Amino acid sequence: MNYTLKENKKINEKYYYFKHKSGLDVFVIPKDLGTYYSVFGTKYGSIDRTFKKDTDKEFITVPDGIAHFLEHKLFENEDGVDTFSRYAEYGASANAYTSSDKTAYLFSCTENFKESLEILLDFVSHPYFTKQTVDKEQGIISQEIRMYEDNPNWRVYFNLLRALYHNHTVRIDTAGTVESISKITPEILYDCYNTFYNPGNMVLCVSGKTTPEEVEAVCDKVLKECVPVKIERKYEDEPATVCQKNITEKLEVAFPLFSIGIKDNDVPLSGKALMKKQAEHDIILEKIFSKSGDFYNRLYNEGLINNKFSCGYERGISFAFADISGESRDPEKLLSEVEKELSGYIENFDLLFSDEDFETVKRVVYSKNVQEWGSTEDIANIFMDFYFMDGDMLDYPDIVASITKQEVKECFMNTYKKDAIAMSVILPR
Amino acid sequence: MIREKISDRISLNISQTDKFKTNFLSIFFSVPLEYENATEYALLPKVLLRGSGNYPDMKSINRRMDQLYGANMSGVVLKRGERQVIGFMSGCLCNKYAFEKIDILKGLTDLINDLLFNPNLCNGAFLQSYVESEKKNHIDYIKSLKNNKNQYAVQRCREEMCKNEAYGISEYGSIEQTEKVTPESLYRAYKNFISVADIDVFFVGKCDKDVLTDDIKKMFSSLTGSRISFKPQIITSVSGVNTVTEEMNINQGKLTLGFRSGTTIYDEDYSAFSLFNEIFGGSPSSKLFMNVREKLSLCYYCSSSPEAHKGLLFVASGIEVENKEKAQQEILNQLEEIQNGNITDTEFDSAVKSLINAYSELDDDPYSLSLWYYGRFLAGNTDTPETAIQKIMSLTKEDVIKVSRNVVLDTVYFLKGVNV
Structure with missing residues (x-):
């Protein structure tokens, strides 16, 4: 087998890539750390509600929350041995997560890496769903949903998605509702599984003291050659405008939480264009809203925000937005301050963003990304995240370093407009 | 270090x-x-x-x-x-x-x-x-x-x-x-x-x-003086279970059981207690996860966590309000199972391996590693992750059963979800 080696000498990192004969893309990122970390992911999340295989006649629409439900159910095996117990035999620590556009299965370990990797590939490749086990899971996931209903940070985030998007399925809660998951049956689970869990739609990212040879041998043992499946996904048309300027919900909180979103309609992007854009947004947000900036310090001194204030650029397959979140006694006033700040930059970008500041901000963003290469967990997960967007984590620090101020300015002018802003607020009851 | x-x-x-x-x-x-x-x-x-x-x-x-x-x-x-x-x-x-x-x-x-x-x-x-x-x-x-x-x-x-x-x-x-x-x-x-x-x-x-x-x-050159002499205050006996219920306008009930664990990080048998906790509710292969969640489907999370310096143990879970008694009973049953010596070889081995893995991974997580060492230094415990692993490997089921018998329920706190 030929492995493709790619290196970034500046940050002293590299990876090996190979396409396994099953059709799976595999990335091995060697790291001289004691902890091995592997993540096996599929490009399938809560936004994939209507879809078909190329061999199917009709599109099907599945109950909300099914990608997440499927993630739970894969841990069950035909022989009745729970997957956690299988890992436990080798001491590995396992978990999984589902987001809007992907589902990921992972483990970390310090010994028995090959055995644990075999379990990972094996249980994800062998679905086993029965009516009885589906019913049982409904009780567990209902409690997970109830827990999130009481979680103000989650609610403020999801309400923001509902404010930003009219039709895009990202506005649906990842876990669905107690009602929607009650409609899930083993048959629908198999439909989803057979569509999205084929090697061509998946990736394996492994980081630790291992080699591509070692990883390939385990893949050979477990993964069969597969007929490629072509997936067609149907997403609703999404208008450029925000759906609602403001969504407010009352919960048991001490004082208001807010999340302000700036909808980015320049999607879907992939590959280098996407990474460039990510870097531009990272730089913009760092400049305008970071703790060393005028905005944060002025509002903190006025008591309008506290140190829970944060910002970030969120992007998934087919959606993207900037998110500014925190706690404030007066979210309305805060919103007008954000709008004022952004319009200030629209009028006087060059004046407000000096060349010296630009270089400093760039090095902060660059440094954060370089430091992500310190943990096998961060590496494998971030690597997968970039992969699903046809990006490459290894290129990212250089892309940040190469961004020009003019590019950042254009990105800012195109996106940070007043009518792209929506706000979600959680008020005390 | x-x-x-x-x-x-x-x-x-x-x-x-x-x-x-x-x-x-x-x-x-x-x-x-x-x-x-x-x-x-x-x-x-x-x-x-x-x-x-x-x-x-x-x-x-x-x-x-x-x-x-x-x-x-x-x-x-x-x-x-x-x-x-x-x-x-x-x-x-x-x-x-x-x-x-x-x-x-x-x-x-x-x-x-x-x-x-x-x-x-x-x-x-x-x-x-x-x-x-x-x-x-x-x-x-x-x-x-x-x-x-x-x-x-x-x-x-x-x-x-x-x-x-x-x-x-x-x-x-x-x-x-x-x-x-x-x-x-x-x-x-x-x-x-x-x-x-x-x-x-x-x-x-x-x-x-x-x-x-x-x-x-x-x-620190201007600082003089010596270490504060410190004696932990440990309570090991309980006279009656204290039950507290509070209401809040939320969807899910939150049940917390507070135990006096009888073992602290100052003690020789702390490693046995760590292993007990792992078997009881410290991982997804623990008794609490396997029974309260997987078998009875009562919750999404149910886990135990010790306060090592004080000799406390808390079990936390989120449940439907009407399932409170059922969940509480099952949590206590699982504790009793261990106290009665009902630990399977698989449960024991899994817990041993899980702890060994957790200690081994510390080395790659600088903040956790610093806090881990610091917690032990405070208690005069000179373990390193390596010696902690050695100690775990030398333990038997009997060691675990012995420390489990010192665990007694002190307080049941229930945050009851109500729709006001």
Whole structure:
């Protein structure tokens, strides 16, 4: 087998890539750390509600929350041995997560890496769903949903998605509702599984003291050659405008939480264009809203925000937005301050963003990304995240370093407009 | 981790490695947890990080951090038994990844030195505007602890359980005490704090050991005195179960069971207790997860976590309100199972391997590693992750059953979801 080696000498990192004969893309990122970390992911999340295989006649629409439900159910095996117990035999620590556009299965370990990797590939490749086990899971996931209903940070985030998007399925809660998951049956689970869990739609990212040879041998043992499946996904048309300027919900909180979103309609992007854009947004947000900036310090001194204030650029397959979140006694006033700040930059970008500041901000963003290469967990997960967007984590620090101020300015002018802003607020009851 | 004594009450602990791209530096101050001081001590990191002599406001501090490639520093307030710990945890990029030749770590230690020992003062007190603003933030912080319902239910259980003990004092202090703080009183508290606190510094990363040691020595050169003598207050017997139910307008009920564990990190058999906890509710192959969640489908989470310095154990779960008795009964059943010696070989082996893995992974997580060592140093426990692994490997089921029999239920706290 030929492995493709790619290196970034500046940050002293590299990876090996190979396409396994099953059709799976595999990335091995060697790291001289004691902890091995592997993540096996599929490009399938809560936004994939209507879809078909190329061999199917009709599109099907599945109950909300099914990608997440499927993630739970894969841990069950035909022989009745729970997957956690299988890992436990080798001491590995396992978990999984589902987001809007992907589902990921992972483990970390310090010994028995090959055995644990075999379990990972094996249980994800062998679905086993029965009516009885589906019913049982409904009780567990209902409690997970109830827990999130009481979680103000989650609610403020999801309400923001509902404010930003009219039709895009990202506005649906990842876990669905107690009602929607009650409609899930083993048959629908198999439909989803057979569509999205084929090697061509998946990736394996492994980081630790291992080699591509070692990883390939385990893949050979477990993964069969597969007929490629072509997936067609149907997403609703999404208008450029925000759906609602403001969504407010009352919960048991001490004082208001807010999340302000700036909808980015320049999607879907992939590959280098996407990474460039990510870097531009990272730089913009760092400049305008970071703790060393005028905005944060002025509002903190006025008591309008506290140190829970944060910002970030969120992007998934087919959606993207900037998110500014925190706690404030007066979210309305805060919103007008954000709008004022952004319009200030629209009028006087060059004046407000000096060349010296630009270089400093760039090095902060660059440094954060370089430091992500310190943990096998961060590496494998971030690597997968970039992969699903046809990006490459290894290129990212250089892309940040190469961004020009003019590019950042254009990105800012195109996106940070007043009518792209929506706000979600959680008020005390 | 190599430990060196800088003075009677100051230690420097260094773990040299070049496997990270970040250098990690943590400074922990520990004092006895006392109602009259807790609030002001908890406020100190907040006020100190507002401004120093050379960096008079937050903006100038953060701009300096930016110049140092986005170095970061945050204040933490912890409780370890009847100790209040104020920590400053920081990290910065390793020099060799910078665009130019620069000593980032040196820049960071200089900045920390200024923040800790050269505060921004006015007429021999902290700046009134900073103190007033952080008082307000602190009160908000205490009030907003209830936002996280999972943690809040455990916190309330702990408070109810230990309300007549020093441990029951919140590490954040109280709202009433916060309101009384003045710039003068806080400065007096600061002077007192640095003159008595035990100080332990942890570094994980790549540095010139002599240079760092010199810098740390200089930083603390004005501090004299010796370690505070400390005796943990451990209660092992219980007279009757205390039941507390509170209502909140939420969807899910939060059940927390507070136990006296009978074993602390000061004890020889602490490793047996760690293993017991792992079997009981410490992992997804534990009895609580396998039974309360997987078998009975009562919850999404049900896990146990020890307070090692105080000899407490908390089991936390989120359930439907009407399932409270059923869940409580099952949790207690599972404890009884262990106490009666019903541990399968698989359960035992899984727990052993799970703990060994957790200790082995510590080495790759600098913050957790520092906190792990620090917790043990405080208790005079000289384990390293390697020796902790050796101890776990030498344990038998009987060792686990023995420590499990000391675990007794003290308090049942139920945060009952009601629709008002």
